[in-house]
């Protein structure tokens with residue numbers, strides 16, 4: 143029996159209505175940018191499996207580093223012990239994170255990195271004896287699927303059924319270059335009426351919203367203002383982190399640095415699940431006390447898993463290598479050229495790009511999980527390209543090791559697809 147047939151017996155997939163769409167394609171191998179299915183068909187992974195495997199699938203350097211680590215130390219409880227891979231990773235991260243970040247807290251995935259960030263902000267004020275319970279977030283943001291992360295995300299099919307169970311959040315528009323005075327007025331009104339603990343944001347680019355890029359100066363003025371009101375700022379770099387925007391972190395583009403940062407996805411190069419919530423020394427100090435209860439009692443069993451740490455260390459070594467830095471630059475330039483050639487096409491409403499991220503809005507109404515989107519997905523797969531449109535946005539986020547021919551194939555598939563929408 144095929145894997146596709148066996149899958150249906152016991153498996154329940156995320157983000158899927160099984161009654162309408164019962165089949166899942168079985169992938170048996172992944173190497174570099176290429177996925178191979180059980181029938182031997184190959185697809186370029188043009189979205190890096192949700193922005194994780196940025197150095198290519200099964201990258202030999204990362205695989206070897208994790209294999210070596212597996213033979214030495216698999217897992218120990220991080221609440222009681224420490225180990226070389228966690229220490230080495232913290233040192234490597236502190237070197238590339240914005241300068242104000244000084245402490246590294248381990249989690250399992252992007253949502254729990256956000257969850258821990260939200261809890262840090264809430265408990266920071268709880269420990270001080272200050273009652274602050276409200277969060278501010280951007281409209282249409284996406285921060286994950288646990289309750290705190292769902293609360294600060296924009297309302298959608300993801301969190302709609304749980305609306306009555308979420309923490310209190312006020313949502314503001316993203317800055318577009320013309321609206322930041324209005325946003326600041328809205329913020330002034332919010333902070334005058336509520337005790338605000340934190341503001342969470344996807345810096346510069348909102349991934350799940352359709353790779354929407356917002357205005358850097360506008361974002362900076364929001365952060366600057368909130369800092370004057372002691373509202374803790376949390377940069378969710380789960381999607382943007384580790385080179386995607388052309389900088390190691392999107393926060394590098396912004397003058398005002400966050401108090402807390404959430405990292406995952408490319409952190410472990412697509413090999414193993416892990417996440418990190420980093421913060422400033424000041425946030426960490428807010429948990430130091432003779433009172434045990436003021437410590438941060440948030441823990442995941444697999445915290446700082448040594449094998450995942452080894453993958454992350456190897457990933458950072460690649461990220462900071464000359465070769466990857468060069469690759470990010472040529473991919474970025476190539477996106478610019480593609481954008482210039484395609485943006486006047488009558489079926490194209492808008493294009494945007496930053497680093498290895500490219501997005502194109504189609505001039506057609508498309509449901510996030512509707513029939514046109516399914517038709518496009520199939521169209522791309524039939525041409526050997528895995529692209530996953532978000533609403534009417536087709537986006538590319540390729541591994542840094544993609545070849546020029548592979549990237550051209552992705553562009554060609556998108557150009558051809560415009561004829562069927």
Ligand SMILES: Cc1ncc(COP(=O)(O)O)c(C=O)c1O
Pocket residue numbers: 251252253254256284285286287344349350378379380381382406407
């Ligand atoms: C910006 C952002 N934050 C958080 C998450 C949640 O991460 P995870 O799916 O690992 O829980 C995502 C996932 O796409 C994301 O893009």
